[in-house]
Structure formats: structure tokens, C-alpha cells
Amino acid sequence: MFWAGIIMSIISGVFCFQMAKEKNREPWAWLVLGLVLPLIAVIAISVSSTKKVQREEAGFSCPECGHDVRSEEKYCPNCGVEFDWSENS
Numbered sequence: 001m002f003w004a005g006i007i008m009s010i011i012s013g014v015f016c017f018q019m020a021k022e023k024n025r026e027p028w029a030w031l032v033l034g035l036v037l038p039l040i041a042v043i044a045i046s047v048s049s050t051k052k053v054q055r056e057e058a059g060f061s062c063p064e065c066g067h068d069v070r071s072e073e074k075y076c077p078n079c080g081v082e083f084d085w086s087e088n089s
């Protein structure tokens with residue numbers, strides 16, 4: 001019974017690790033969580049949504065007016081707001 005619990009924890013940890021990688025979440029944090037709380041962690045990672053990437057290569061929506069803007073634009077062509085890429089440089 002004891003070993004069955006250990007094996008369950010390891011399988012759960014590895015499962016959470018893989019799921020977290022696919023969902024852009026912290027794999028090592030989820031691995032530990034899966035080891036400590038096998039069933040709860042598996043359910044939590046299964047229902048959690050994929051983390052969205054901040055800005056997509058193809059383009060994005062203007063935060064002011066929602067107009068579709070290409071990623072190389074510095075100003076919104078619709079409302080003229082200036083974009084701040086400082087976190088990316």
C-alpha cells in the first residue's frame with residue numbers, strides 16, 4: 001500500500017510536469033505539487049487554461065481601441081496611441 005502511494009505520486013508529478021510544459025506554466029512547481037498532492041494537482045493542471053503569450057509574432061490588438069495592429073508598428077493606425085515595447089528590448 002505504501003509503495004502504491006509513492007508510485008502514484010511519481011506518476012502524478014510527471015503527468016503534471018508534462019501538462020504544465022504544454023500549458024506554458026511552471027513545470028517544476030507543478031512536479032512538486034503533483035508529488036505532494038497527487039489527485040488535487042492532476043485535477044488542477046487539467047482544468048487550468050493555457051497561459052497566453054504576451055504578444056504574438058503576427059500582430060496584436062490595440063489596448064486602447066482594440067484595432068488589429070502589426071507587431072512592428074510603433075503607433076496605433078486607428079487611434080494613434082503609442083506602444084511601449086520597453087519590456088522586450
Ligand SMILES: [Zn+2]
Nearest residue numbers: 062065076079
Ligand atoms: Zn488604437
